[in-house]
Amino acid sequence: MALLVLILALQLCCVVHCIRHACSRLWIVAILVFPLLGCLAYAWFEILPAHAGRREVRAVRAAMSRKLxxxxxxxxxxxxxxxxxxxxxxxxxxxxxxxxxxxxxxxxxxxxxxxxxxxxxxxxxxxxxxxxxxxxxxxxxxxxxxxxxxPSGSASENDRVTLLLARSLDEMGDEDRALALYEDVGSRLAGAEAQCRQAALLIRVGRFDEAIAPLEEAERRARRIDRLERMRDAAMYEWAARTLAELRAAQP
Incomplete structure (x- = not known):
């Protein structure tokens, strides 16, 4: 029942948009005859192109294209x-x-x-x-x-390479060098990949208490980044939040 109401509301919005923007009336037929597919097609071909210049819309369209x-x-x-x-x-x-x-x-x-x-x-x-x-x-x-x-002439490019180098050391079993690089580059790079990888390595070697600080930093950064970046790395930030809660719960 809830799904039916949602589809009807979607149809209504698309029909109203079509009339207000003087789009082809054939769209109204498509929306009414094929409720879900018609609405999706109308949104793709008529609504999204009008906002194509916006970064969020470009990202959504690219993701939809990759999915399809x-x-x-x-x-x-x-x-x-x-x-x-x-x-x-x-x-x-x-x-x-x-x-x-x-x-x-x-x-x-x-x-x-x-x-x-x-x-x-x-x-x-x-x-x-x-x-x-x-x-x-x-x-x-x-x-x-x-x-x-x-070295590159770009500091940010050097930092991205350092993060890759830390990951290679991590996978090769050189934990101390990897941790040092994660901590160093994490202070400069945007996002929280370095902090999450640092915390994961600390947990893997049994240093649970030390993993809390980088996870707390990841939590702080997740609140400050924009929605698109948070969506792109949603799995990472969800892991960080869940793991931080588990570590805090395990503390005496």
């Missing part, structure tokens, strides 16, 4: 690569594959892009390859790539 056709970008990148086997097209295919979580395959294309770059010195491509190797579970080659990287 997650392989679309991969197909287009493969077609471009078939036309021209260049470093840029290899890297673009790696980006598309990484977006779908196919990190091992993405690493192959990043490596090929790097081989095609001038002298194999493309720093940005090396960072992408290191991350792909790390996400694919290959911490040692990722660590080797990151260790040999020269």
């Amino acid at each position: 056709d997650p392989q679309r970008a991969v197909r287009r990148a493969r077609e471009a690569l078939d036309m021209a086997d260049t470093a840029a097209n290899q890297s673009a295919l790696g980006d598309a594959l990484a977006e779908t979580g196919a990190w091992a395959e993405a690493a192959v294309h990043y490596a090929q892009a790097l081989a095609k770059s001038a002298g194999g010195r493309d720093r940005a491509c090396k960072v992408k390859l290191a991350r792909a190797e790390l996400e694919a579970g290959n911490a040692r080659p990722a660590h080797a790539l990151l260790e040999e990287l020269p």
Whole structure:
């Protein structure tokens, strides 16, 4: 019953919007004949484009496109690569594959892009390859790539590389160096990934009380960031809140 009321309300809103904005009356037919699909199609083709300049709407549309056709970008990148086997097209295919979580395959294309770059010195491509190797579970080659990287002129880029380096050390079992890097880079990077990874490592080695401080910082940051960023990393912030509550409850 509640669902029926919701669909009727959605239909009404779409019909009113259609009339007020002088859209094709064929939309009204579609909305009335196909209540849910008609409303979704109307929102996609008529409402969202009017607000396409807003960052939140762009993010929602991109997420919807990925949800509806997650392989679309991969197909287009493969077609471009078939036309021209260049470093840029290899890297673009790696980006598309990484977006779908196919990190091992993405690493192959990043490596090929790097081989095609001038002298194999493309720093940005090396960072992408290191991350792909790390996400694919290959911490040692990722660590080797990151260790040999020269510093960038961008402080924020250096911090992102440091976070990847800390993750590689974490996965290789070098807990002390990883913790030191997490704490250091966490004081500068936006978001709370460094704090959450630091807390997870502290918990894994049995230092439960020490994990509370970085989780509290993650909690503070979650209240300050914008809604889009919080939605993007929702699972991480939910884990931090839940784990912090459990650690506090376990304290004497």
